[in-house]
Amino acid sequence: MENDIIKHIKRNYLLDLLNRNQRIDGREFLARRPIEIKSDVISTAEGSALVQLGDTQVLAGTKFEVVEPFPSDPTTGVFITNVEFLPLASNQFEPGPPDENSIEFARVVDRGLRSAELVDLNSFYIEEGKVLGLFLDLYVLDYGGNLFDAGYLAGMAALKSTRMPKIEEASIIRGEYTGKLNINENVVSFTFVKIGNHILLDPNLYEEKLMDSRITIALTKEHIVAMQKGGNGTFKKTDVQKLVEFGFDNYDSLSNLLG
Amino acid sequence: MEKDIKLIVDGKRLDGRDLFDLRKPFVLKLGVLKNADGSAYIEWGKNKIVVGVFGPNPVFPRHLEDPNNMIIRCQYSMTTFCSLEEHGRNGPSRRSIEISKVIREALEQIVLRKHYPKTMLEVYITVLQAEGGTRTASLTAAVAALVDAGIPLKTLAGAVSMGKIDGKIVADLGKEEDNYGQSDIPMAFTKEGDLLLLQMDGKLTKQEFFNALDKGYEIVNKKIIKAIRDAVEEKYSEEINKKLEL
Numbered sequence: 001m002e003n004d005i006i007k008h009i010k011r012n013y014l015l016d017l018l019n020r021n022q023r024i025d026g027r028e029f030l031a032r033r034p035i036e037i038k039s040d041v042i043s044t045a046e047g048s049a050l051v052q053l054g055d056t057q058v059l060a061g062t063k064f065e066v067v068e069p070f071p072s073d074p075t076t077g078v079f080i081t082n083v084e085f086l087p088l089a090s091n092q093f094e095p096g097p098p099d100e101n102s103i104e105f106a107r108v109v110d111r112g113l114r115s116a117e118l119v120d121l122n123s124f125y126i127e128e129g130k131v132l133g134l135f136l137d138l139y140v141l142d143y144g145g146n147l148f149d150a151g152y153l154a155g156m157a158a159l160k161s162t163r164m165p166k167i168e169e170a171s172i173i174r175g176e177y178t179g180k181l182n183i184n185e186n187v188v189s190f191t192f193v194k195i196g197n198h199i200l201l202d203p204n205l206y207e208e209k210l211m212d213s214r215i216t217i218a219l220t221k222e223h224i225v226a227m228q229k230g231g232n233g234t235f236k237k238t239d240v241q242k243l244v245e246f247g248f249d250n251y252d253s254l255s256n257l258l259g
Numbered sequence: 260m261e262k263d264i265k266l267i268v269d270g271k272r273l274d275g276r277d278l279f280d281l282r283k284p285f286v287l288k289l290g291v292l293k294n295a296d297g298s299a300y301i302e303w304g305k306n307k308i309v310v311g312v313f314g315p316n317p318v319f320p321r322h323l324e325d326p327n328n329m330i331i332r333c334q335y336s337m338t339t340f341c342s343l344e345e346h347g348r349n350g351p352s353r354r355s356i357e358i359s360k361v362i363r364e365a366l367e368q369i370v371l372r373k374h375y376p377k378t379m380l381e382v383y384i385t386v387l388q389a390e391g392g393t394r395t396a397s398l399t400a401a402v403a404a405l406v407d408a409g410i411p412l413k414t415l416a417g418a419v420s421m422g423k424i425d426g427k428i429v430a431d432l433g434k435e436e437d438n439y440g441q442s443d444i445p446m447a448f449t450k451e452g453d454l455l456l457l458q459m460d461g462k463l464t465k466q467e468f469f470n471a472l473d474k475g476y477e478i479v480n481k482k483i484i485k486a487i488r489d490a491v492e493e494k495y496s497e498e499i500n501k502k503l504e505l
Contacts, residue, residue, distance in 0.1 A: 044389065059387065084338075141385075
């Protein structure tokens with residue numbers, strides 16, 4: 001009850017600001033928070049990156065394993081993305097099995113990276129019954145809103161820094177590498193929230209908690225590769241079209257950060 | 260464990276350290292996370308560990324509440340890519356549950372828990388990169404995170420892993436030394452020399468153990484606790500930058 005009242009007051013305050021064309025942290029409606037990407041931060045991983053998007057911090061790491069292929073695809077490698085919401089990232093995250101939000105987050109990132117066919121899974125074939133499995137794990141270290149965009153950046157940067165393991169007699173020689181994983185292009189995402197009639201890019205935690213609805217659009221240079229709408233509110237069809245245009249128009253500015 | 264490599268040559272260890280030198284780098288930073296009430300990041304050798312503390316908060320679920328004391332919850336966990344070996348599994352292992360317990364019990368001895376009855380303190384530890392000695396590095400970072408959270412403590416504390424390699428007592432075992440050495444003795448002390456954590460495996464004579472205990476305390480007091488004090492001073496003497504740098 002008390003929380004409802006506080007939420008109501010906070011929301012009115014936010015709407016009041018937005019009606020005067022102001023955001024709570026002083027940004028333009030379609031401006032992002034500062035982004036820092038640092039690759040190769042974990043030497044035990046095959047690839048890794050720490051991304052800071054405003055107060056949000058996400059660490060991504062990759063590992064290779066020799067695994068059995070799926071019976072339906074006996075010569076194709078495996079690529080699995082997983083997300084952990086660490087309890088130290090927010091007092092909203094409880095230790096224990098992943099909740100619906102972390103599963104949604106993991107699946108949206110996984111879909112985008114998979115749809116873009118970034119990784120040539122056919123090159124992961126080793127011998128009959130054995131293929132390489134690439135595991136991309138994202139850890140939310142600090143939850144400051146907009147995990148999706150931070151997650152895509154961290155996942156992409158970790159993949160781009162990934163080293164191919166040396167393989168002898170169908171097993172991985174740990175700590176020895178044979179060049180880099182080939183990544184065809186960059187996937188980046190744009191997440192917007194709608195509060196009242198206002199649409200904001202890259203919501204901070206305060207905005208995300210008070211939003212009506214959220215939409216994430218993940219893109220390569222030419223294609224949309226994943227979308228996800230969340231929250232209780234709606235978006236107008238014309239708004240979604242504009243947001244997709246915005247994404248393609250601003251693709252380079254985000255993609256260039258990944259190099 | 261059988262060893263076939265020499266771990267000490269001409270008085271120097273594999274990485275060139277003297278017997279009682281700590282691994283480098285040794286970096287401790289406070290306030291690296293925004294949401295946590297207190298946080299710390301430690302880089303100790305190749306270990307990279309982040310700790311976040313929440314509290315004191317109301318106890319949930321309520322029936323765990325202690326009318327006279329603050330309760331402490333502690334969870335030690337590792338990322339799936341923190342070791343050079345295979346991709347790790349998510350979720351607690353028997354090992355991580357034990358480590359969570361011994362760290363929690365150590366922290367319970369230094370927090371002034373009676374001042375905050377009916378509350379809980381949550382201590383979350385994540386090992387991002389591991390190279391042996393993660394429990395002692397975690398405990399040291401956890402103490403620093405408690406200071407950062409403004410939790411009243413009786414005293415400061417720190418931890419180090421002593422060990423025996425090639426028949427000699429040494430400080431701060433590296434990964435190979437842990438694998439091929441004769442004994443591993445993680446220990447934590449308060450500034451005053453009270454033992455908060457002690458574990459041991461392998462074989463030691465009485466005299467070797469006493470020696471390790473004396474040296475361990477000296478290192479904790481002179482180096483580890485000093486590093487915590489320095490990190491606190493550094494944080495409060497500079498402008499606060501709540502970001503993690505790996």
